[in-house]
Amino acid sequence: MPPRDKTGRGRESKDRAADTPVDVQTVTDDLYTAPPGDFTALRDEKAAVARRAGDRDAARAIAALRRPTLSAWACNLLVRRRPDETRAFLELGEALRQTHGELSGQQWRVITALSRQATRLAADAGHRLSQTVLREVESTLRAVIADPDAARQWATGTLAAPLTPPASFTPASGAREVAAPVPAPPPAGRGRDEHEDELAERRRRQHxxxxxxxxxALTDASNRVRQQQADQREAKKAYxxxxxxRERAEAKARELHEQLRQAEDEAEHVTWTEHETEDELHTADQALARAEADLQQARQNVERLSKAVT
Known part of the structure; x- marks a missing residue:
């Protein structure tokens, strides 16, 4: 009988397993659809199978896979279990990106046209706009396109400084954002100084x-940084x-493996010893039978001779 390993399977079955190729993609699919709590143990088991099969590259690739967070796992399930919805969503994203590119081109054309009109209007009023001033005009128009607050400010016709566009597009708060109407000029009875004071107060409130x-925004960013730092510390502790x-488990596994190897060697030695003593016992049984037969024969001879003498 061939020696058996610790799982109870013969070494011949191990050799057959070593000939089976390891499909890393299949293993990856299994891992990333399994519950996150089972990921690490299942990954290590699959990597060990690949190592026993002699596929070191597959073992390294499997061992390098990282356990997904709960949200990432949920997203993975969505992709793998709802392929039709996933495909439709990807197509929607591609369409939105194409539309955004088309609208961006249209935006630049409109901004360029309005900038030229502003340049002509300023020239008609006796002021030639420099390149720096023209860039400020374009910056303001970009801010109006992207930010509803900037749009409301610009629509009043009372800007005191150029506007700066936000880093990202700011959606309107409602389904439609209606620009504030341009205010009427001050009544004739109001003085210029009073009107300028009102504009200055409006600018002060705006600033x-x-x-x-x-x-x-600074407070929110600081809170997020502190939270992320706390999360990072907790993650480092957990890691x-x-x-x-893992190191303790591996050390224990090595210790148990060595104990198993020693026990297997001892069992094999005891088995051979049992076979040898069984042969010796059989030989002793045969010698005892012969000795008992000789003893019986000697007794019969003694009895026969004793009768002859008398």
Missing amino acids: QAELERARQ DRAHDA
């Missing part, structure tokens, strides 16, 4: 509101614990 928004646990 104050912008400052408050900037402060709130260190997992790393230590």
Whole structure:
């Protein structure tokens, strides 16, 4: 009988398993559809199978796979279990990107045309716009396109400084954003100084509101950084614990493997010893039978001779 390994299977079955190729893609599909809590143990098991099969490249590729977060796992399930919805969503994204590219080109054409009109209007009013001023005009128009707050400010016709476009497109708060109407000029009875004071107060409130928004954004960013730092520390602790646990488990596995190997060697030695002592016992049984036969024969001879003497 061939020697058996710790799983109870013969070494011949191990040799047959070593000839079976390891499909990394299939293993990957199995891992990323399994529950996240089972990922690590299942990955290590699959990597060990690949190593026993002699496929080191597959073992390394499998061992390098990383456990998904719960949200990533949910997204993976969506892709793998809902292929029709996934395909439709990807097509929607491609269409939105193409539409955005077309609208961006249209936006630049409109901004260029309006900038030229502003340049002509300023020249008609006796002011030639420099390239720097023209870029500020274009910056303001880009801000109006992207930011509803900037659009409302521009529509008043009372800007005191050029507007800066946001880093990303800002959606309107409602289904449609209606620009504020251009205010009528001040009544004839109001003085110029009073009107300028009103404009200055409006600009002050505008700048104050912008400052408050900037402060709130800074506070939110600081809170997010602190939260991310705390999450990173917790993740590092969890990683260190997992790393230590893995090293302890591997050391225990090596120890148990060595104990199993020694036990198998001892069992094999005991088996051979049993066979040898069984042969010796058989030989001793045969010698005892012959000795008992000789003893019986000797007794019969003694009895026969004793009768002859008397």
